[in-house]
Amino acid sequence: MTQQFANRMYTVQRSFVREILKVVDDPSIISFAGGLPNPKSFPVEEVSAAAVKVLKESGESALQYSTTEGYLPLREYIAKRYSKYGIKADASEILITTGSQQGLDLIGKVFLNKGDLVAVERPTYLAAIQSFGMYEPRFTDVKLQEDGVDIEALKHTLKADPKLFYTVPSFQNPTGITYTHEKRKQVADAFKDSDVVFIEDNPYGDIRFMGKDLPPMRRYMGSDVITMGTFSKTVSPGMRLGWLYAPRDIMDKLITAKQAADLHTSYFVQRIVYQYLADNDVEKHIKKIQGMYKVQRDAMVSAIERYFPEGIQYTKPEGGMFLWVTLPEALSSMKLFDMAIQDKVAFVPGQAFFIDGSGQNTLRLNYSSSDEARIEEGIRRLANSMNMLLEEKKNDIITVKR
Amino acid sequence: MTQQFANRMYTVQRSFVREILKVVDDPSIISFAGGLPNPKSFPVEEVSAAAVKVLKESGESALQYSTTEGYLPLREYIAKRYSKYGIKADASEILITTGSQQGLDLIGKVFLNKGDLVAVERPTYLAAIQSFGMYEPRFTDVKLQEDGVDIEALKHTLKADPKLFYTVPSFQNPTGITYTHEKRKQVADAFKDSDVVFIEDNPYGDIRFMGKDLPPMRRYMGSDVITMGTFSKTVSPGMRLGWLYAPRDIMDKLITAKQAADLHTSYFVQRIVYQYLADNDVEKHIKKIQGMYKVQRDAMVSAIERYFPEGIQYTKPEGGMFLWVTLPEALSSMKLFDMAIQDKVAFVPGQAFFIDGSGQNTLRLNYSSSDEARIEEGIRRLANSMNMLLEEKKNDIITVKR
Numbered sequence: 001m002t003q004q005f006a007n008r009m010y011t012v013q014r015s016f017v018r019e020i021l022k023v024v025d026d027p028s029i030i031s032f033a034g035g036l037p038n039p040k041s042f043p044v045e046e047v048s049a050a051a052v053k054v055l056k057e058s059g060e061s062a063l064q065y066s067t068t069e070g071y072l073p074l075r076e077y078i079a080k081r082y083s084k085y086g087i088k089a090d091a092s093e094i095l096i097t098t099g100s101q102q103g104l105d106l107i108g109k110v111f112l113n114k115g116d117l118v119a120v121e122r123p124t125y126l127a128a129i130q131s132f133g134m135y136e137p138r139f140t141d142v143k144l145q146e147d148g149v150d151i152e153a154l155k156h157t158l159k160a161d162p163k164l165f166y167t168v169p170s171f172q173n174p175t176g177i178t179y180t181h182e183k184r185k186q187v188a189d190a191f192k193d194s195d196v197v198f199i200e201d202n203p204y205g206d207i208r209f210m211g212k213d214l215p216p217m218r219r220y221m222g223s224d225v226i227t228m229g230t231f232s233k234t235v236s237p238g239m240r241l242g243w244l245y246a247p248r249d250i251m252d253k254l255i256t257a258k259q260a261a262d263l264h265t266s267y268f269v270q271r272i273v274y275q276y277l278a279d280n281d282v283e284k285h286i287k288k289i290q291g292m293y294k295v296q297r298d299a300m301v302s303a304i305e306r307y308f309p310e311g312i313q314y315t316k317p318e319g320g321m322f323l324w325v326t327l328p329e330a331l332s333s334m335k336l337f338d339m340a341i342q343d344k345v346a347f348v349p350g351q352a353f354f355i356d357g358s359g360q361n362t363l364r365l366n367y368s369s370s371d372e373a374r375i376e377e378g379i380r381r382l383a384n385s386m387n388m389l390l391e392e393k394k395n396d397i398i399t400v401k402r
Numbered sequence: 403m404t405q406q407f408a409n410r411m412y413t414v415q416r417s418f419v420r421e422i423l424k425v426v427d428d429p430s431i432i433s434f435a436g437g438l439p440n441p442k443s444f445p446v447e448e449v450s451a452a453a454v455k456v457l458k459e460s461g462e463s464a465l466q467y468s469t470t471e472g473y474l475p476l477r478e479y480i481a482k483r484y485s486k487y488g489i490k491a492d493a494s495e496i497l498i499t500t501g502s503q504q505g506l507d508l509i510g511k512v513f514l515n516k517g518d519l520v521a522v523e524r525p526t527y528l529a530a531i532q533s534f535g536m537y538e539p540r541f542t543d544v545k546l547q548e549d550g551v552d553i554e555a556l557k558h559t560l561k562a563d564p565k566l567f568y569t570v571p572s573f574q575n576p577t578g579i580t581y582t583h584e585k586r587k588q589v590a591d592a593f594k595d596s597d598v599v600f601i602e603d604n605p606y607g608d609i610r611f612m613g614k615d616l617p618p619m620r621r622y623m624g625s626d627v628i629t630m631g632t633f634s635k636t637v638s639p640g641m642r643l644g645w646l647y648a649p650r651d652i653m654d655k656l657i658t659a660k661q662a663a664d665l666h667t668s669y670f671v672q673r674i675v676y677q678y679l680a681d682n683d684v685e686k687h688i689k690k691i692q693g694m695y696k697v698q699r700d701a702m703v704s705a706i707e708r709y710f711p712e713g714i715q716y717t718k719p720e721g722g723m724f725l726w727v728t729l730p731e732a733l734s735s736m737k738l739f740d741m742a743i744q745d746k747v748a749f750v751p752g753q754a755f756f757i758d759g760s761g762q763n764t765l766r767l768n769y770s771s772s773d774e775a776r777i778e779e780g781i782r783r784l785a786n787s788m789n790m791l792l793e794e795k796k797n798d799i800i801t802v803k804r
Contacts, residue, residue, distance in 0.1 A: 004565065004597070006515050006537070009655050036467055044461030051453040059446030063638035065438055098500050098642075098664040105663045109536060113408050114516075130662045134511060135408070163406065195406070236465035238669035240500075253411050260532045262504040266668050267640035 008134050020348055023341070030378035033346040035173065035321060036369040038296070041289045042236055043276065050275035058271070066267035068259045070096025070243070074274040078229065078243055085215035093245055095254050098265045100203055100230040100242035102258075104131035107164070107199060107226060109257045110250070112137050117162040121149060123353035123362070125173045125201065128166050137163070139355040144172070146315075148179030151186045158190060164197045169217050171204035171320025174353045174364040178318060181214055188220035197250075198225040206234050206286050208319035209294035218245070226250060231273055233321075234286055239269050292368075293321065299372040300365065300379060307383035309390055321368040324350070327361040331389055334360065339385040345378045410536050422750055425743070432780035435748040437575065437723060438771040440698070443691045444638055445678065452677035460673070468669035470661045472498025472645070476676040480631065480645055487617035495647055497656050500667045502605055502632040502644035504660075506533035509566070509601060509628060511659045512652070514539045519564040523551060525755035525764070527575045527603065530568050539565070541757040546574070548717075550581030553588045560592060566599045571619050573606040573722025576755045576766040580720060583616055590622035599652075600627040608636050608688050610721035611696035620647070628652060633675055635723075636688055641671050694770075695723065701774040702767065702781060709785035711792055723770040726752070729763040733791055736762065741787040747780045 020033050054062050069075065072091060079089040097103045104127065112118070112135035120128060122141035129139065142157050143150040148169065158165075169179040169187075179187065191198055200217040218227045230242035244254055258264070300323060301316055308314070313326040325347075327333060333349040340346065350362025367375060422435050456464050471477065474493060481491040499505045506529065514520070514537035522530060524543035531541065544559050545552040550571065560567075571581040571589075581589065593600055602619040620629045632644035646656055660666070702725060703718055710716070715728040727749075729735060735751040742748065752764025769777060 004513075005655055006511065006513055006518075009512055009658065039462035039466050042462055042465040044457055044465065047465065048454055048457040048461070051457070052450055055446055055450040055453070059450070060441035060444055063444040063446065063449065063640045064441050065634075065639045098668070101662075102664040109408065110411055111406075111408055116408075127662070127665070134659070134662050232467075236670065237467045238465045240664060240666070240668040253407055256411065257536070260503075260529070260536050261507045261663070262500040262642060263529070264642070266500070266642040266671050268638065269668050269671060 029344045030374050031346045032365040033348050038368050046280050050272045054271045054275050062271045068264045071270040085219050087219050095244045096265045097242045099240040100228045103228040103244045106257045108132045108135040110253045119157050119162040119165045148183035166199045168201045175324035176315045176317030176322045184220045201228045203230045204320035209290040211318035296367040299375040300367040303376050303379035307380050323365045325363045331361050333363040343381045345381040431746045432776050433748045434767040435750050440770050448682050452674045456673045456677050464673045470666045473672040487621050489621050497646045498667045499644045501642040502630045505630040505646045508659045510534045510537040512655045521559050521564040521567045550585035568601045570603045577726035578717045578719030578724045586622045603630045605632045606722035611692040613720035698769040701777040702769040705778050705781035709782050725767045727765045733763050735765040745783045747783040
């Protein structure tokens, strides 16, 4: 049989990160490559108690088909939680999704015609490129600075009239960068008279372990924004439970798309997570996660300060799970990867997060899935590889000069 | 904000069936409209035990991110179960999906360019039209006969070179029709030198309560087929757990599409369902479901035989959850719906299952979600409405004649 796949399948690649993760599956490798939450943070016993309770009290209902929109008490819980940022959300504006990854797919489905322009950050979350890419848009990107997106570049991009602007304003994957309060206001201002749909992906917002908490962009923007959320970083990623928060006219289309995509997200999972949220002190649990990640982040920053050679730049995130490293421009992080993997330490070369394959001198480090000892040892090894690479480069230059 | 949604969102409608289900939400209505499995068949206690066991033995792992392909032991279980039909499936050919509805979406994503031709049965499963419709194909349909699809019509349609042919060969939704052994052979023969991708949706295959069991089309067709399966009808629909069984070259593309759609299906759910399957006598459980549905189906057929007026045709399914009724051609099932709902009984008017809005004199009845007493009473009321409609029609004709 000669299959003729759809055109989109010839342009979209499998996730480079996931392919790398397969290479580093060897447990003897210290991996800063993945994006896994620390499993020690998972509320295993509490989830077990919630599962037993749900099945005992309403087992037949919890195992039956349910509505596309999702379990109403869970949607009400999510809507209510936004009030801590002064945001008045209504349950009718919340759609439960199979992880926030599905949110990306549904947004692509609802908005994108082939050839539409999508603006993302530079660098951006890889899986967003993948999901949107399935709908065959063109991509453009807007440079990230230390305090958030470059406003002048953003204004310039908005003039090209993209359909969507996709951003992770808090503890971004891959850079760990967070938009400041001032930058958030400026961004909201730039979108004031714009028809561009603002997509705020906020998986890490709750995982702030230092600095002053900031409201989601939704608070700054008024109503013209879709905010994506998830329980992956606060309860469990394996559950696959996220949500979209969107104005009702958009929500109506998102529900139609969701219905066609999987009817509804596992109702069993929705019921259990809601029961867990209702029966436990979730804020205390989140504080515990923040504490764990702070220790892990500090261990990595401290080791970097001690081991990395001069001339290497890196972010110092106040939350989330990632730290971003920039090598001197002439150095290749792919080459560094090849060296480091020999020494049994892994990371993700940064070019995976650029729409045009640039960023060849950048890399992403994850600290949430290694303990302090492994972070220390891994950074030491990585620094060794960096020194080797620098040495090699110096010799290259000398060779060229001769 | 003036949103500009993608073109696909202006052609695809929300599910008519789901809209009807909202109308009949009133518990005083006897509803044959839904497609819900009998919740009394759900193994609530066994699932609870499985959940506790999984979380106790490997909680941190069960709540963590996992692979796109799905939990390997579950995929092995599914592959192995096909052997009872003499089909040699390998776990590498199985992809776990968020219900079989997601299978439809992934197939559409992998194969369909805008304008491609998709062939379906006439009538067909509504949600397939919805899912495929998101990729903006053209549709054509092939008439169903009592013993399966019309072979001459199928051959004619294949000449138009559709990209896909979508079929539910066993206890079809909406008609309850099952392809005979002879018909299955003829269909396989018609596809012998064809490039058309054969999509076999088999949610009800296990729920045969009378007649001789038949292998899936996969057994007749060789390897050039995608078979969709689900645990919705044998374990729990609310879990949202299904699978695609496809040749490896197609599987590779399906995995890429799945990754972009939701990373992976709830790993927590996969682990629990696998534990349930491993620790229980599943075949015995399925026999129990068959027994329940046989009683419900018999109650409906028997009531129809006693109450329905002459000239009404209906199928007598040997499995599954649906029965299909054909009124005399001049009668409208939408009109019947309006009458019946006054008398607190509901069904789905058949035209929802036709790609061109025809089938106006047909309707679908579900028997799996009502007990015998309600089936008896509901059919009695429905028969009353039919008699009223026939009477009205007779008067119309007399009026016209005058």
